[in-house]
Amino acid sequence: MMEGDFRQHSMDEIRSRLNQCGLKATPQRMRVYAAMCRLGHASADAVYLHLGSDKGTMSLATVYNVLESMTEAGLLVRRPSFSSKMFFDVDTSEHGHLYRSDTQELVDISDESLLPAVEARVRECMPEDLVLDRVEIQVICHAGRPADWK
Numbered sequence: 001m002m003e004g005d006f007r008q009h010s011m012d013e014i015r016s017r018l019n020q021c022g023l024k025a026t027p028q029r030m031r032v033y034a035a036m037c038r039l040g041h042a043s044a045d046a047v048y049l050h051l052g053s054d055k056g057t058m059s060l061a062t063v064y065n066v067l068e069s070m071t072e073a074g075l076l077v078r079r080p081s082f083s084s085k086m087f088f089d090v091d092t093s094e095h096g097h098l099y100r101s102d103t104q105e106l107v108d109i110s111d112e113s114l115l116p117a118v119e120a121r122v123r124e125c126m127p128e129d130l131v132l133d134r135v136e137i138q139v140i141c142h143a144g145r146p147a148d149w150k
């Protein structure tokens with residue numbers, strides 16, 4: 001459900017994405033955003049670990065601040081998870097997620113009709129004095145044996 005495959009983006013494309021959102025393409029931002037493009041969804045800890053020696057002198061707090069500034073600029077979106085860990089998502093469009101409790105990963109649900117369908121059903125039963133802001137869907141799951149295994 002990603003608009004174009006961010007994982008394939010070159011450094012020039014990453015630079016122009018930062019610039020489009022009004023952010024200077026500093027080496028720290030370039031590294032953090034490139035890591036986010038590779039990971040898709042990640043917590044600050046996961047980005048920090050993923051960067052390895054590439055993080056240079058960046059502390060975990062710096063990585064977190066860089067992710068927050070990108071979120072404020074509209075380049076990333078926050079996805080709170082059931083693990084209470086805050087994830088960041090490179091796909092800023094509205095879409096549902098699977099939360100894997102066994103691997104602590106967020107995975108996109110690639111059904112574009114799911115959110116509109118749930119929103120329509122909820123609108124039918126919502127009290128009239130409430131206004132629907134948006135629908136967030138996060139389904140908790142873990143790996144298991146397929147149902148047809150004996």
Ligand SMILES: [Zn+2]
Pocket residue numbers: 041089091095097107108
């Ligand atoms: Zn997502």
